[in-house]
């Protein structure tokens with residue numbers, strides 16, 4: 001399989017002999033799994049829970065497929081590595097490899113891993129085909145212990161592919177059914193727009209973020225980039241350029257005197273702009 005499409009089909013050994021992508025995939029799978037083995041061997045295991053047991057059972061089952069259902073994958077496994085798959089399409093084989101690897105990654109993520117060397121498993125094996133509901137982005141460089149970061153699950157950074165606000169479109173503020181959202185709803189959404197804060201000005205909730213730009217004119221360039229997005233969305237921020245190089249933006253829905261999803265969509269799209277070249281090395285106050 002290459003770029004998500006089956007490029008070759010046939011008996012396992014024939015495909016493997018033809019030096020094809022499948023051999024590359026099996027090789028990458030082996031490499032990734034041996035990387036996991038070294039992690040398991042080297043990791044200081046502080047504790048494991050039932051999900052690890054489940055993952056181990058999953059692997060045991062794969063090592064000696066017994067029940068009929070397994071015949072679909074019907075792979076022969078030795079210490080969790082696919083060595084022979086019969087009567088199944090290459091796509092199924094690579095599918096079961098990916099599932100195996102993800103099971104092992106999941107079981108690892110339940111260990112409290114210390115002193116783990118940085119590896120990027122997704123590039124090694126999952127690559128562009130890793131279209132799972134959560135992508136394992138590898139173990140953060142220099143990770144020394146448990147991370148308190150909400151996005152990191154015990155050392156393995158996991159990104160959920162929740163609906164990305166920046167992919168959404170603002171709705172016209174004139175629509176009758178537009179209501180300001182509750183404070184709780186706003187607090188639930190704020191983590192999806194990193195860098196932005198909720199502020200209450202005279203009883204009106206708003207989104208607020210500030211930047212330090214290199215110069216007054218860079219500040220105006222900044223405003224132009226934001227204005228282009230706002231015009232496309234038909235939803236507009238309040239722009240402030242103070243003390244010549246401090247950009248401050250407030251976003252709220254004037255039509256309802258509060259916050260709507262439009263404000264979060266606009267904030268997310270602003271976060272998606274390439275502004276680095278305009279920003280000062282010093283951080284905003």
Ligand SMILES: C[C@H](O)[C@H](O)[C@H]1CNC2=NC(N)=NC(=O)C2=N1
Pocket residue numbers: 172173174234235236237251252253254255256
């Ligand atoms: C008709 C048009 O949708 C409205 O005038 C828009 C323009 N941009 C807007 N932007 C913001 N932030 N709030 C609004 O209520 C608003 N209304």
